[in-house]
Amino acid sequence: MNLILLGPPGAGKGTQAEILSKRLGIETISTGVMLRTAIREGTELGTMAQEYINAGKLVPDDVVVGIVKERLSKDDCKKGFILDGFPRTTAQAEALEQAGVRIDKVLSLEVSDETIIERLSGRRECKDCGTPYHVVYKPSANGDKCQVCGGPLIQRADDNEETVKNRIQVYHEQTEPIKEFYQKQGKVVVAHGREELADTTREVAKALGLE
Numbered sequence: 437m438n439l440i441l442l443g444p445p446g447a448g449k450g451t452q453a454e455i456l457s458k459r460l461g462i463e464t465i466s467t468g469v470m471l472r473t474a475i476r477e478g479t480e481l482g483t484m485a486q487e488y489i490n491a492g493k494l495v496p497d498d499v500v501v502g503i504v505k506e507r508l509s510k511d512d513c514k515k516g517f518i519l520d521g522f523p524r525t526t527a528q529a530e531a532l533e534q535a536g537v538r539i540d541k542v543l544s545l546e547v548s549d550e551t552i553i554e555r556l557s558g559r560r561e562c563k564d565c566g567t568p569y570h571v572v573y574k575p576s577a578n579g580d581k582c583q584v585c586g587g588p589l590i591q592r593a594d595d596n597e598e599t600v601k602n603r604i605q606v607y608h609e610q611t612e613p614i615k616e617f618y619q620k621q622g623k624v625v626v627a628h629g630r631e632e633l634a635d636t637t638r639e640v641a642k643a644l645g646l647e
């Protein structure tokens with residue numbers, strides 16, 4: 437299955453991508469994780485992306501499209517993939533189509549703006565591997581260390597209140613229209629980001645016809 441996860445920041449895309457990735461045996465491609473890795477490694481891409489990310493703005497389309505196309509051309513994407521955080525503009529969705537990338541389904545994971553703010557303040561992620569956590573809703577079984585790789589859990593620099601406000605605005609203005617783009621193609625299924633992770637996971641599986 438070639439799947440897109442669409443939804444505002446903090447909807448739980450990363451967490452659901454992780455669960456679906458294991459369940460379906462396919463790779464997750466997260467542009468956010470790729471860009472933060474580049475920042476950590478101090479690459480040219482990272483230096484360029486950092487300014488946009490810290491301001492809550494989108495990194496330019498051609499840059500992001502380039503890194504996604506390269507990643508999708510790898511062998512491990514042949515049996516399917518989950519795109520988390522991409523596309524984020526209609527231009528990115530069109531670029532994917534023009535590159536001949538087949539998309540089977542688009543899962544729209546929906547939560548209110550108030551919920552986003554509450555969730556992002558408690559969000560943490562592994563500094564080393566990017567696995568997402570939440571202090572209340574998805575704590576690590578390994579305390580303040582990542583339960584996957586043992587790395588330290590940190591708060592993302594762009595999860596501060598001011599940046600979050602910009603990210604929500606950017607989401608409504610630039611990313612939400614993508615839903616209509618894929619609705620016209622009959623590919624959108626909807627699930628809601630519930631308070632309990634297990635409830636969200638069940639709803640996602642049902643929306644995707646996995647149970």
Ligand code: AMP
Pocket residue numbers: 445467468469471488489490492493494495496497500520521522523524525528594603
């Ligand atoms: P995320 O981890 O998906 O919330 O992404 C964090 C930040 O990375 C976003 O606020 C953007 O600045 C940048 N970013 C991630 N994915 C994209 C994308 N597809 N297009 C443009 N910018 C992106």
